[in-house]
Amino acid sequence: MSSFSDPQVVRRLREQFVPVAIDCVPLRGGDDPASRWFRRIADEAALNPPPKQGGSPSRQGHYVALAYGPLLAAHNRRGAAAVLALMDEALARARRLPQPPAAEPPPAGPQRRPTLAPGGLRLDVYTRILRWQPGALADLPAEFARWNRERTGLDHLWIWPDELAALLPPPHAQPGHRWSAPRRLARRIARFHLVDDVRGEPDAYRANEVREARIE
Structure with a gap:
């Protein structure tokens, strides 16, 4: 059961x-007030070591902060007891802070709502972990380990109209004819969807990390 379905x-x-609830990935590199505010809160929480120290750029987690800035608490754990x-x-830290002066909230950042072009196709992509190494997750509580093993990741693959048309056989195709899907579609699948997103939103592969991607 999700932590946030607990009564x-x-x-x-x-x-x-x-x-x-936000997607923290675009906020990591944005230059609008909302992105800068989130990065300041996330950097103060330091839930993950920075990439220069071998950590991850991910800023996933649960944060509690006041609108004018102070971070009150943060963690990246699951379970209703941990959230409570x-x-x-x-709340205990908020009660110890002085009352802030009244101030206008910062302007909202730009709306990030990408839309798929008419005629495109959105595919649901489900991910499961099929094999576990002996002793994997042995240091976690049994219920949390079971939840990780049984969870299903969900993402969405967008195929643009011209890519969708290129997946169809050409008019002159005969039995045994082979053709390639658009290279950018193959690379998009490799970079963003051949990843482990069962336990959260992972970092995508960088463009130079995909040496070859081809769909025939």
Whole structure:
């Protein structure tokens, strides 16, 4: 069961917090006020070592912060008990802070709502972990380890209209004829969808990390 389907978590979120769910990937590199605010909060929380220290650029996690800036609490754990403890920690710190002066909220950043062109196709991509190394996740609670093993990742592959048309056999095709899909479609699949997204949103492969991608 999701942490955020727990009745006590739901009740406290409604009564004591303003819940916000975001895709943190575009905020990592944006230059608008919302992106800069999020990066400041995430950098202060330091849930992941920076890439220069062998860590990940991911900023996934649960953050509790005040609108004018101070980080109250953060973690990257699952389970209702962990989320409730995070709420308690955040509220305790908020009560110790001085009352801030009234101020206008910062302007909202640009809306990031990419849309698929008419005539394109969106495919649901499901991911499962089929093989586990002996002893994998042995350091985690049994329920959390089971949840990781049984979880299914979901993403969406967009195929643009011209790419979709190129997947169809050419008019002159005869039995045994071979043709290639657009190179950019093959590379998009390799970079963004041949990844382990079962336990969260992973980092995509960089363009120079895909040496060859071909669909025939």
